Amino acid sequence: MKFKELNLEKQLLKALTEEGYEKPSPIQKQAIPPALEGRDILGCAQTGTGKTAAFALPILNKLIQNKDRKQKKIRALILTPTRELALQIYESIEAYGRHTGIKNCVIFGGVSAKPQIEKLRRGVDILVATPGRLKDLASQREVDLKSLEIFVLDEADRMLDMGFIHDVKKIITMIPEKRQTMFFSATMPSEIQNLVSKILKNPVKIEVAPVSSTADTIEQSVCFVDKNNKHRLLIEFLKSGNIGSSLVFTRTKHGADKLVKELIKAGINARAIHGNKSQNARQAALSEFKSGKIKVLVATDLAARGIDIEELSHVFNYDLPNIPETYVHRIGRTGRAGLEGISISFCNIEEKPYLKDIEKLIGKKIVVNDEHNYPMIVMSVPEKDKINTKNNTKSRNPRAEAPRSDRKRRPNKKK
CATH class of the missing domain: 3.40.50.300 (P-loop containing nucleotide triphosphate hydrolases)
Known part of the structure; x- marks a missing residue:
């Protein structure tokens, strides 16, 4: 299977070709079609399997198809535990969406919030965030999540490890109940399973490799x-x-x-x-x-x-x-x-x-x-x-x- 068989918009296919990507990875092949249909996704996959594109491409595809709606409103939120991962996801979305005109922003702690706030005020379609900075800016009313359509929780078990799970639960109360949710975790401890049962509705379950496996390569x-x-x-x-x-x-x-x-x-x-x-x-x-x-x-x-x-x-x-x-x-x-x-x-x-x-x-x-x-x-x-x-x-x-x-x-x- 090739990416052009996944019913993605031509702007995304052009960017993927420029990035040198022809064939989707197993998780992309399994996650992208139901995600394009608006289904909730529960992905259990180890690092390095290509799950960023598995949620980024469907998000971009949906926003392309409804580009003129809700200008200056955050329509997709990707929550992730670390600055490095947030930046990596943001850079990937920028690369995949380079021909779309969709506006993206990444916010995280450890740096001045001023440039991040200025970018948010100019209008953002997709927001990539770490929990602490998101809560800070939401409390300052610089982040409005009331128009959110898609929510992605990435590396959920890492959130738990780093003590962010209560922050995550608080953020979930800020977003609309009617939304598409994509949830990715390398492991599924009991607290993560409890969270899954509360925030996902009839999800498509995807597991591309056992959580305990290491790549054969x-x-x-x-x-x-x-x-x-x-x-x-x-x-x-x-x-x-x-x-x-x-x-x-x-x-x-x-x-x-x-x-x-x-x-x-x-x-x-x-x-x-x-x-x-x-x-x-x-x-x-x-x-x-x-x-x-x-x-x-x-x-x-x-x-x-x-x-x-x-x-x-x-x-x-x-x-x-x-x-x-x-x-x-x-x-x-x-x-x-x-x-x-x-x-x-x-x-x-x-x-x-x-x-x-x-x-x-x-x-x-x-x-x-x-x-x-x-x-x-x-x-x-x-x-x-x-x-x-x-x-x-x-x-x-x-x-x-x-x-x-x-x-x-x-x-x-x-x-």
Whole structure:
């Protein structure tokens, strides 16, 4: 099947051709036809499956067909958890809709709201937003959602992880009950299922791959290495000459900054991206990475979704994630759109329980790579440092990586 068989308007087909897209991905093939009919969509799909186009193209198609109605009113809202993902979706909509005249806007925290407000006042058809900034501007009456026709909730499970689920529920009360809703999530925990039952009406259910699966195009391996030798092993890999562009995941913001210093000291040009960086600094690092000016980007899980980098060759799990689903999201940054990719994970003795949980989730053993110069020496964990994975899954505060201005504000408690 080709895009021209999906009954899309000619302006969209022209843009898709210019982008080099001919055939829809499985989720696009399944989601676009019912979405064009106005049906609610429940999509369960891992990152990298092409779901942005699965909702963006039907939205644009509908607005093209009813272009003269409700001028200067927001007709479609796409709610997403992070700035990076919001920008990625906005850029995709701009690309697909370049021949339509449809006006789009993206709003998120961490930057001045003034330019965003000015653009909203000029009139917007499609709004892409993060929850915090949307609530802020709605409370200032700069955002009016009363004319909304289409609502998209993207990365719903990430919203839950980052503590935004109550903000999402509040935003849903601001939009018309009569609307088309498209809901996408990589996993379906109980709270997300409850939300689905309340906001979707007779949805078309689409699941293109099991939520625990990793793409077959990704070659996965794990290296057992002591914690204090991880940076040395990474430098060994990066200097091998076999690596193009690399996204390296650390557990903490401090760890990302510390690792970048070690890499620069070793003569490797690298940048860090995480929640403590300003929006301008994060965008500059991303631009340098996408352009090839730097080959190594060190990131926290803030970047596990929402960074779309073409032909990313390697993902390194410098620190293994304590939530196994995060591993799937991380390595999904490579091996996208049918391309091949390589994932290399570093595992020290304390992280072995994490590795076990990951292998259980993905249903296979990860190949061990022991052909390196820093084999694990520490083979036991002191009793006080042992990990209880059953409790530890929720021990880390997932909101620690939420952009500050998008975190839920808590009222001051009176003494």
